[in-house]
Structure formats: structure tokens, C-alpha cells
Amino acid sequence: GVAGNVLRELSLLRKISHPFIVNLWYTFQDRDYMYMVTDLLLGGDLRYHLNQQGKFAEDRSKLYMCEISLAIDYLHGKGIMHRDIKPENILLDEQGHAHLTDLNLATQLEENKLATSYSGTRPYMAPEVYACALGLIDGYDLKVDWWSLGVTFYEMMRGRTPYEFSPHFTAEQVLLLIRESYVPFPAHWPTDLLSFLRLLLHPAPEGRIDSLAALKRHPYTARIDFASVLARRAAPVFVPCNEGLNCDPMYELEERIIVSTPIHRRRHNRRRYDETDALREISQLLDKL
Known part of the structure; x- marks a missing residue:
């Protein structure tokens, strides 16, 4: 139930601390509520900024993608699968750095175990989540987060998700759409970016970029100094407004x-x-x- 999800999220938050995750500081409660005190991020979420600006420039999107990939790698190192990576769950700080938030759907996998629940936000859910729901496979693993990152990265630059479907589509219809349709790419996008996105959005988990190490090896990111990114030395292209609310x-x-x-x-x-x-x-x- 709802209370169980909150307690599970609290348990996970107590185990983590990372420069690109919204970290928990402490908790307290009264008779009616439990309060979680976290990092204060005033830059708004990426959904708000996409709604305001339509889409982002490639260099801006690329830094967000790299920062969130470091957060994903950190979580996966602890066996934690986020399962809900999307623009709404990426917040900006006052300098413009990206932070992953909302572990409400996250789960910690035991070694060699698979997740099986139908969890996530449908446009960002990997095909194996749908396949599992249909009984076609036994479960899915941490690779689903890299798919969601790919969808989010694509949306940052296009202003739309790579696969668009009606909310009334069944899991079977969505899975068929992903497996049989082509992702549309603008003609002006560079070939290394296209190759990178095709690997993040590979329908087969075994063909997908599935780790930070694999992501770093790709020509699109090979020249990025990830140590500098982790140290927050890479200057964000966009700095949020500090004179008002960065939200609706x-x-x-x-x-x-x-x-x-x-x-x-x-x-x-x-x-x-x-x-x-x-x-x-x-x-x-x-x-x-």
C-alpha cells in the first residue's frame, strides 16, 4: 500500500548519498504525518522546463544525461533499481546541475534476482517490463533504468518521447509498437548521437547500453571527463531563474x-x-x- 511504499523509499534513502541524487538528511513524525527532510533544490524539474521551453539544446541535454547516468550507476552499485526515471523526477539545483529524485517505485534486488512487478510510468518503461506483465519472460533487471534514461534523453532534445501511444493501449500493443516501429530521428542529429540513442533504446536488453562503463566506451561520450562531471566542475549550459518559482x-x-x-x-x-x-x-x- 501507500504507507509501505513510503517506508520502502525511506529505507532506500537512508542507504544512499550522491551528488546527483536528492539526498535525505533526517526524518521526524507527529500523530498524522511523517516528514522527510531532503536537499533543497530550487531550479525546478525538467518537465516544467520542457513545458516552458519545448526542448533543450544537445549540449545541455548531454550534461543532464551524464549526471543522471552517474546517479544510476551509483544506485545500481547498491543493487537499487529506480524504475521511474523521467523528466518529472529530475530536479535542478540553483547552479543548474541535475539530481535524480523519487524512489517511491524503486526496489533493491538481491543478487541474481529479477524484478517482476508492473511498475513505472508507461512511456518510459522498458519493453521487458511489458513482456514480464504479459508472462513472456520471468522478470527484468537493472537494464530497465538505462532504457528510461534513453527515453528521457531523447525527449530532452525532441520535446516528445520516441514512442507515442494512447493511454488506452494495452501492454501487448505497447510492446508490439516498440518491437516493430522505428524511432524517428531528425536529419541534422550527428551519427554518433544516433548510434548512442539506438543502443540506449535497444528493445533487447542484451543489446542495450547497460552500465556506466559501456556508456563511457561509446564514441559519443568517449571524450567526456566523467570525474570532472562527478566533481561538478562541468558548467551547466542553463542556470535556472533565482527570482521566482521554477514550477507551475x-x-x-x-x-x-x-x-x-x-x-x-x-x-x-x-x-x-x-x-x-x-x-x-x-x-x-x-x-x-
Whole structure:
């Protein structure tokens, strides 16, 4: 349930600390809520910036991709599969560096074990997740995160995902689409970028870029100094505005209203939540910012 997901996320966050992950500092709770204090990132998420700007330049997208690849490699080194890499879950700090967040769907795999649940956000889910849901394979492994990174990297530069399908598509229809259709690439994209994306988006896990080491070996990234990237010495192309909110206030308000009622109160329906409470809290938060 919801409470179980929160506790699992908390357990994972306590095990990790990385320059390109939204890190947990401490937690506390009262009768109704549990509070998690994390890094404060004021640059907004990539979904907001894509909505504002349509798409990003290649050099800007490439740095985000490299920073998140370091975060993925760190998580995988601990056996943690994120399972929900997408623009909404990549936040920018005030300098413009990317940070991976939201481990709500993450899981820690035991050695030589596979994940089996139908988890993720559909446009970013690897084909083997759909295949597992259809009973075609026994499970899937850490390679699904590299697929999601490929989808996200493509979307940064195109303003759309490589495979577009109706929300009403079944898992079987989505899997067929991925296996039988070609990803459209703009004619002006360089050949090394095309090769790189085709490997990240390879439908067969065994043909996909599946590690940071494999990613570094590709000609597209071979000249990147990843040690410098990890040390945050690579200067971001884009620096978020520091004179206002880098988010859509109405969207954030709607999210707050939806989740503000404590889990146990929603479960037992002890009282009807008054939306004015959430409005008042949001107003106070905006005043502080």
C-alpha cells in the first residue's frame, strides 16, 4: 500500500548519498504525518522546463544525461533499481546541475534476482517490463533504468518521447509498437548521437547500453571527463531563474490538495478533508519563497 511504499523509499534513502541524487538528511513524525527532510533544490524539474521551453539544446541535454547516468550507476552499485526515471523526477539545483529524485517505485534486488512487478510510468518503461506483465519472460533487471534514461534523453532534445501511444493501449500493443516501429530521428542529429540513442533504446536488453562503463566506451561520450562531471566542475549550459518559482504554482497546489490528507485518515474516512487547509498551507509556503 501507500504507507509501505513510503517506508520502502525511506529505507532506500537512508542507504544512499550522491551528488546527483536528492539526498535525505533526517526524518521526524507527529500523530498524522511523517516528514522527510531532503536537499533543497530550487531550479525546478525538467518537465516544467520542457513545458516552458519545448526542448533543450544537445549540449545541455548531454550534461543532464551524464549526471543522471552517474546517479544510476551509483544506485545500481547498491543493487537499487529506480524504475521511474523521467523528466518529472529530475530536479535542478540553483547552479543548474541535475539530481535524480523519487524512489517511491524503486526496489533493491538481491543478487541474481529479477524484478517482476508492473511498475513505472508507461512511456518510459522498458519493453521487458511489458513482456514480464504479459508472462513472456520471468522478470527484468537493472537494464530497465538505462532504457528510461534513453527515453528521457531523447525527449530532452525532441520535446516528445520516441514512442507515442494512447493511454488506452494495452501492454501487448505497447510492446508490439516498440518491437516493430522505428524511432524517428531528425536529419541534422550527428551519427554518433544516433548510434548512442539506438543502443540506449535497444528493445533487447542484451543489446542495450547497460552500465556506466559501456556508456563511457561509446564514441559519443568517449571524450567526456566523467570525474570532472562527478566533481561538478562541468558548467551547466542553463542556470535556472533565482527570482521566482521554477514550477507551475497551480499544479503544485493541486498535488498538495490531493496528498494532504494523512494516509490513515483517508483509509478510515474519519473526516472529510477541508481544501481550505491546503490552500492556507500553500499560501504560507509561497510567502516564504
